[in-house]
Amino acid sequence: MRRSKLLVAGALLFGALGAWQLIDGGWIYAKAALAKGMIADAWAETISTGVKIKPWPWADTWPVAKLHFPTHKRDITVLAGAQGATLAFGPGHLDGTSPPGTPGNSVIAGHRDTSFTLLGDLKPGDPIDLQNDEGFWFSYRVAGSTIVDSREQWFPPETGTGDSMLTLVTCWPLDSIVPGGPMRYLVFAEESGGNHR
Numbered sequence: 059m060r061r062s063k064l065l066v067a068g069a070l071l072f073g074a075l076g077a078w079q080l081i082d083g084g085w086i087y088a089k090a091a092l093a094k095g096m097i098a099d100a101w102a103e104t105i106s107t108g109v110k111i112k113p114w115p116w117a118d119t120w121p122v123a124k125l126h127f128p129t130h131k132r133d134i135t136v137l138a139g140a141q142g143a144t145l146a147f148g149p150g151h152l153d154g155t156s157p158p159g160t161p162g163n164s165v166i167a168g169h170r171d172t173s174f175t176l177l178g179d180l181k182p183g184d185p186i187d188l189q190n191d192e193g194f195w196f197s198y199r200v201a202g203s204t205i206v207d208s209r210e211q212w213f214p215p216e217t218g219t220g221d222s223m224l225t226l227v228t229c230w231p232l233d234s235i236v237p238g239g240p241m242r243y244l245v246f247a248e249e250s251g252g253n254h255r
Contacts, residue, residue, distance in 0.1 A: 223248055
């Protein structure tokens with residue numbers, strides 16, 4: 059009798075722990091979905107008003123650009139800064155690099171298992187469209203990719219035109235289940251056409 063009560067109590071305890079894990083895991087996905095919607099709303103308001111809008115009042119970042127990958131039918135909003143807290147919500151524009159859509163090299167970093175899962179599927183010639191915070195769209199084409207060690211200094215290839223360039227960065231190897239590491243996978247894209255609104 060006592061043994062069966064212990065078994066029932068143990069089963070209830072493990073059941074409660076399992077339920078807690080499911081609820082906790084579901085909450086993470088719910089927060090991510092809610093944040094994605096708030097970031098999209100902040101981007102739409104930024105485009106319509108011309109004012110940098112934070113996705114929530116205590117955010118230390120705001121949307122600065124939108125990437126569109128026509129071949130993969132994906133849109134990704136880019137946030138200001140490439141700190142860990144920012145990258146948890148989406149890719150971030152690296153401070154000190156050219157603003158998205160301007161001449162020079164704009165570096166955008168993202169996690170390989172969330173926002174930048176498609177980087178390994180991009181091929182030379184693939185189109186990438188970028189919308190800046192003024193609502194203008196810029197067209198780019200993937201020029202190539204490389205793997206670098208983040209502990210060493212690297213330089214992006216020169217653009218043939220001297221125009222705007224994107225460097226998209228994520229961790230390497232792309233299929234690793236271990237977070238972090240020093241290796242980075244870079245995709246380079248050169249501006250391929252004029253801008254439009």
